[in-house]
Amino acid sequence: MAFDIDVALARAGRTVGVRFVVGEGLTVLVGPSGAGKTSVLDMIAGLVRPDRGHVRIAGTTLFDAAAGIDLKPEARRIGYVFQDARLFPHLRVRANLLYGHRLALAEARWIDLPTVTGFLGIGGLLDRFPRTLSGGEAQRVAIGRALLSGARCLLMDEPLAALDASRRAGIMTVIERIRDELRLPILYVTHDAAEADRLATHRIAIGDDRHETVVFT
DSSP states (O other): OOEEEEEEEEETTEEEEEEEEEOSSEEEEEOOTTSSHHHHHHHHHTSSOOSEEEEEETTEEEEETTTTEEOOGGGSOEEEEOTTOOOOTTSOHHHHHHHHHHHSOGGGOOSOHHHHHHHHTOGGGTTSOGGGSOHHHHHHHHHHHHHHTTOSEEEEESTTTTSOHHHHHHHHHHHHHIIIIIOOOEEEEOSOHHHHHHHOSEEEESSOGGGSEEEOO
16 A cells, blocks of 8 residues: 555644545545645645644555654655656756755665666656756756655656646656656646546645545555
């Protein structure tokens, strides 16, 4: 089982909460704008502390409010890919890619730089700065950085939203290869129905009490 999530967070007079257990593949989080999909990813990543519940991935507890467990984000082995790539502007592509790799424990490093650059087709970008990259190139580098961090899973928050149609198609193919060839579990947020239809193995509804608990095996 890849993800076992039960979290809730009270903020600005409302509560964002979700509870699900989901297996391998790519799981799309669906729901209206403002439902809290990004907040759920942030709680799983350790960027926001839930008020209650737990986060377990591949049988490892990363957060448990009752037990007092709250691993730091860098200890969770979760790769997070944002809509805007969020590369370090002062570092060349090579240094951006290796940033998390250098912080990861040796035993957590399951993929190396040549393999990632070949897989993503970014070998020719290593000496460039982020400001010189297209949106699609920057997103490939962001995905590569997440993989090289020793991630056991990926969180993707609308990673195609800022791209034009041609670049979206290329990155979507990359995501499919991560899902099918690397078999890395992915939690994925999108507002694009066609994108969700193409990529989703499972779907989780956020912000709808009727679907608070969704279990897949």
